[in-house]
Amino acid sequence: MNIQPIAFVQSGFKEKFGIPRQPGLVNTMQSRIVLEAAYSSPDAVRGLEGCSHVWLVFIFSECVDKGWKPTVRPPRLGGNERRGVFATRSPFRPNPIGLSAVTLDSIEITGQQVSLLVSGADLMDGTPIVDIKPYVPYSDCLPEAHFALAENYQPLSLAVSFSPEAQQQLNEIERTQALPLKAQITEILRCDPRPAYQRDPNRCYGIRLHDYNIRWSIDDITGIYVHTIDHCA
Numbered sequence: 716m717n718i719q720p721i722a723f724v725q726s727g728f729k730e731k732f733g734i735p736r737q738p739g740l741v742n743t744m745q746s747r748i749v750l751e752a753a754y755s756s757p758d759a760v761r762g763l764e765g766c767s768h769v770w771l772v773f774i775f776s777e778c779v780d781k782g783w784k785p786t787v788r789p790p791r792l793g794g795n796e797r798r799g800v801f802a803t804r805s806p807f808r809p810n811p812i813g814l815s816a817v818t819l820d821s822i823e824i825t826g827q828q829v830s831l832l833v834s835g836a837d838l839m840d841g842t843p844i845v846d847i848k849p850y851v852p853y854s855d856c857l858p859e860a861h862f863a864l865a866e867n868y869q870p871l872s873l874a875v876s877f878s879p880e881a882q883q884q885l886n887e888i889e890r891t892q893a894l895p896l897k898a899q900i901t902e903i904l905r906c907d908p909r910p911a912y913q914r915d916p917n918r919c920y921g922i923r924l925h926d927y928n929i930r931w932s933i934d935d936i937t938g939i940y941v942h943t944i945d946h947c948a
Contacts, residue, residue, distance in 0.1 A: 722750045724747070724841065724843075724844065725749060728838065729926075733908045734908075738835050738836060738837045748833060749830045772844065772846035773812070819832075820832040870902075877897075878942050881943055914935075916935065930943045
């Protein structure tokens, strides 16, 4: 079996830390799926414009050389309880393949170059895509489905505030670029990127988003505070 990437992701997520653990949680983040030359034909996406959502089948490219074990420690359980790898969505799998349902915003065709603009993808920049499939509501949506480990998702309802310095940086970025950075930061931080076993309100964390380093902290009482937004060197 020989599987080749058909496309690669262009995304504002430049590192693993901070990426939502599931798709559809940060809908202000738009990504571009750029088809490789061998598959970049307008004929290959004919009819896809009728889809509101698509499935992206991808490779956990950062994990391909990390191996796998029969059990893993899901972050949702604080990293203290083991579950079978096939009962989780851990990237450390026998075949490091992932699946994400995303919103299809548009299809761009420039000559023979085909790209899909999608929202809600939980994929790092450069992720290889091995297949694209239409989301079929009558069969893919199963209202009766349940999973005890993840029955529901509730984002943090904490207020998000920015230091005067960060707000000034944000104003300049949004003035010069068509980038909803404030909304993206808010959505991402309300997903609580912190490891489940690490809840120190005095600790300052950092994520890289687009070309910026975002420094922030979370206090369950006072809320989410963004300290700085600096351009990456």
